[in-house]
Amino acid sequence: MTQEELLEQIYKKDSKAFTLLYDMYSKSLFGVIFNLLKDKEESEDVLQDVFVKIWKNIDSYNESKGRFFTWILNIARNAAIDKLRSKGHNNSLKNLSVDNFVNILDHNTSVSNKIDAIGIREFVKKLKPVCVRIIDLLFFRGYTQQEASEELAIPLGTVKTQNRNCIRDLRTILEV
Amino acid sequence: MNTEYIESGILELYVFGLLSEEENLKVKEMADSNEDVKAEILSIEKAVIDLSYSVSPYLSAEVYNKIRQQLIEKHEGVVQMPRKSTTGSYLGWAAAVILLFGLGFQYYQYNQATEEVQATKTERDKFEQMLANVSQENTQNEKALAIIRDKNNNVVSLAGQTVAPEAYAKVYLNNEDNKIYVDIAGLPEPPKDKVYQVWALKLKPQLDPTSIGVLDDSQRTQNKGIFAVENFEGAEAFGITLEPAGGSPSPTLEQLYTLGEVKS
Structure with a gap:
């Protein structure tokens, strides 16, 4: 499934859209988050927050902002970086x-x-x-x-x- | 121009999310108007998605369930319908499903009840019919009994003859209202196309039979085998013969079933 097809499902309010979204991108985002945090449990927590955030704000995404993957990549990176900062890792970032x-x-x-x-x-x-x-x-x-x-x-x-x-x-x- | 644009490296930064809003829009425009640019973007994206996928540690299904749970709890319905009427939709669907099951169940119960009512009604009709039958039977019995019991009766017993030694019949002569009844309960059912015919006999000076009734056997059940026949004064004996349908002008003596003399 392409990003365009996924977005179509989301816009059609297809009830499976969330699962599709998760299946398509959870591993990649988890990889990005884990690469920053190096802690599996923390990364799971952040991934959870990230998907909640993505889903809550999905209305605000539109293609003029860039690729959908880029949009969620940014959310994941920012969440992971915020986590590092909140832990006082900002010096070591x-x-x-x-x-x-x-x-x-x-x-x-x-x-x-x-x-x-x-x-x-x-x-x-x-x-x-x-x-x-x-x-x-x-x-x-x-x-x-x-x-x-x-x-x-x-x-x-x-x-x-x-x-x-x-x-x-x-x-x-x-x-x- | 396209090659130069692609080779500049801006598309990588576009996919990585490192461009400003303005730059993003420009790339988007280029991608929309140029298939090569669009294809390049997709390839870059695929490469980094694969790369990041490959560095992901094991991700248990539990994480997915937790997220789903969180979305359902904190933002009811969000998972099912992220846009508009968020609360309503999930609950709405749930309610609709419940309602559907409810309706289904109600309909099932309704059908069950209807069937039961129908069965009960059939049963009731059957009982009513039975009751009616019994009442009718009773009436018929009482009627028959009344005829037989009448104190003014002179009872004539007719004994079985050669063709039907086991047969018997009775004739009730009512002197009060001058009516004659024949009870043929003791006669076998006549063959098809045959009927019993009742004869009043004068014995002297010579045997002189007079038909006093052709018995319609279809009435036998209803009247309990007791038939009213024509009155005949001065009969000395009665006989019953089996005759072709419609009766005969004179008795067929070979088919004489019962015969009895009047005792005075």
Whole structure:
């Protein structure tokens, strides 16, 4: 099912729409949240809040705001970051980037959907280290280009194109 | 132009949600008017969805249930209908379902009750019919009994003859109102197309039979086998023969069932 089809179900007030929404995106959002919090229980709590928030505010989404996935990605990232701040992690927030999604793939034995994950893990490890970092910062953490350039000590003007190249590598690996 | 636009890396930032509102709108416009741009966006999105999916730890179904529960409890109906009339819809559906079951049950009960009433009615009709039958029977019996019991009766017993030795009949001569009754309860049912015919006999100076009635056997049940026949004064004996339907002008003696003499 595509995002458009899902939205159609939601607009039609289809009673299964919530379940469809959850089935389609819960794992990805959980991955994003977990990548930030590194705590399964906390991540579950946040995911719960995120889906309640998405559903409550679903009327306020429209396509001019961007992709639907982008909209819910933002909600998930912001909720996870808020959680970190509320726990007094704000100081360490920026430093967490050392522990990125590749580390999760490496160390998390309870990664879901093991066959897929093992496959992806092997593939993703083929990404250049700089790409792992740049995708981690921009996609998983929602850093601005400015913040990323500072963090990575690369020129601001190259962040966008470097990221582009990294995503192209990822797509080649994932065959997307 | 498109390639340059795509290669700029702005679409990645669009999917990541890192653009301003204004930039978002521009990308959206480009995507709407350009299939390549749109396809590129979908591919980028697919890649990051897959990537984030792959780093997700095991997510138990319990989490889903908790969220659902929370949505139902705190925002009644939200799960079912996020837009408008949030409270009403869920409860409404629930109410509708309950009502439907209620109606169904009521209808079932109504049907049951109707069936019962119908059955009771049939039963009652049956009993009423039985009662009517019994009353009628009773009336007929009383009538028959009254005829037989009359103190003014002179009873003539007719004994079975050669063709029907077991048969018997009785004739009641009522001297008061000059009526003659025949009781043929002791005669077998006549064959089809045959009837019993009653004869009054004069024995002297010679045997002289006179028909006093052809008995319609279909009346036998109703009148308890007691038939009123024509009066005949001075009969000395009575006989009953089996005759073709409609009766005969003179008795068929080979078919003489019963015969009895009047005792005076």
